[in-house]
Amino acid sequence: MSALEALGPGVWVWPGAVNSVVAEDGQGGALLIDTGLDESHARKLLRAVEAAGLTPSAILNTHSHADHHGGNTFVLRRFPALPVFAPPLEAAIINHPLLEPMMLFGASPPPPLRTKFLLAPASPAQGVGPGPQTLGGVALELLPVPGHASEMYAVRLGEVLYAADALFGAQALDKHPLTFCADSAAQKASAASLHELEGVVTVLPGHGAPTADLPALVGANLAAYERTTAAVLATVQxxxxxxxxxxxxxxxxxxxxxxxxxxxxxxxxxxxxxxxxxxxxxxxxxxxxxxxxxxxxxx
Known part of the structure; x- marks a missing residue:
């Protein structure tokens, strides 16, 4: 994929294993939301942004999982003055990414748990609170959707909702029956909270294609999360x-x-x-x- 795809006025997606959102500031700049797993993803993202005549103005990472911020360092090598924003707790992990595999393993992680899939390069993220914000010249709303990660934001950009990993596309749900979460009760509550949003024309999950049917996407995710809970309960029983x-x-x-x-x-x-x-x-x-x-x- 070599070109950005339109989601709404001034809002684009570079689709990949992880979706990257590009939001224009109206003056030739663009906020990059989630930079992907690694340098390969970030290089292609920057190529598409520059082909669209845009220059990055800031980075927003919705949460600290390596596949959403692993591309930061490549972008920052090209644009070292860019600010990087993230939810406060997630920003601490982005600054100190060893915390991610350490939390998963429970101790200093062995080499097989220090790959790029769990351990991204560090980048200098600063915490930003929820609610209406202007980041990199772009007005948006950050919606708290914890559960998949300890803290995570969905991003409202007018009629476009980037749900990050609060919602997954159907293919991702089928591929990963054990959909990752740090808090399954919060994961369900966060997904349900997005169902109530009004005025959303297009919703984009962190993994999957955009859709106009937000209620159906929420319903599919809630059903998948409940299936996992039921499977765990039945196994213990x-x-x-x-x-x-x-x-x-x-x-x-x-x-x-x-x-x-x-x-x-x-x-x-x-x-x-x-x-x-x-x-x-x-x-x-x-x-x-x-x-x-x-x-x-x-x-």
Whole structure:
């Protein structure tokens, strides 16, 4: 893909494994929202931005996952004075990206968990609060949608909503039945909150194609998240187990193929998040058995 695609007046997308949004400031500048996984993505993004006659004015990262800010350093090498914005907690991780694999692993991560998929290069992000903002000369609204990440923003640009990873396209949901989240209850609440938005003509998920049907996209995501919760609950009801025991059985139940160390720690986090939600609902208990934290069905 070599050209930007229009989403709405002055708002464009460079589609990829992660979508990058380009918002014009009306004076030849452009805010870049999420720069992709790596230099390859960022180089193509800049090429498309420059072909459109635009110059980057700032970067906004919706959250700190490596596939959304890994391209920052390449952009900043070309435009070193660009400010970088992110939700405050996520900005700390973008500045100190080792925190991401460290949180997933629970200690200093081994080399297989230090790849670009979990550990992006550091970039100097500054925290920005929610609500109406002007970033890089672009007026927008930052909507808090925590759950997939501890903090995350969806971005409202007039009639365009960039949902970031609060919503996923159908193909992404099918490919990843264990849709990543740090807090599954918050993930569901955030997705549901977007259903209430009025005046949205086009919605773009972080992964997937744009659509005009926001309610359908929200519904598909909520259904997928609930399926995961139901699968975790049914697995515990069959037999108690530790997180790692349950991860194996939930993965088999959902047909998940786990081929890399990164996938193991990501999927383990998803199962843990849904276990926490079920504990809060009183459907599970947990305790220590044989030096393991074991989850059981029942109050």
């Amino acid at each position: 069959e037999a108690a187990g530790s997180v790692d025991d349950l991860l194996v059985r939930v993965s088999l139940r959902l047909g998940v193929h786990t081929g890399t160390p990164a996938a193991v720690v990501l999927n383990r986090t998803v199962v843990s998040a849904h276990l926490t939600e079920l504990l809060a609902q009183g459907q599970l208990t947990c305790g220590v058995e044989d030096h393991r934290l074991v989850f059981r069905a029942g109050p």
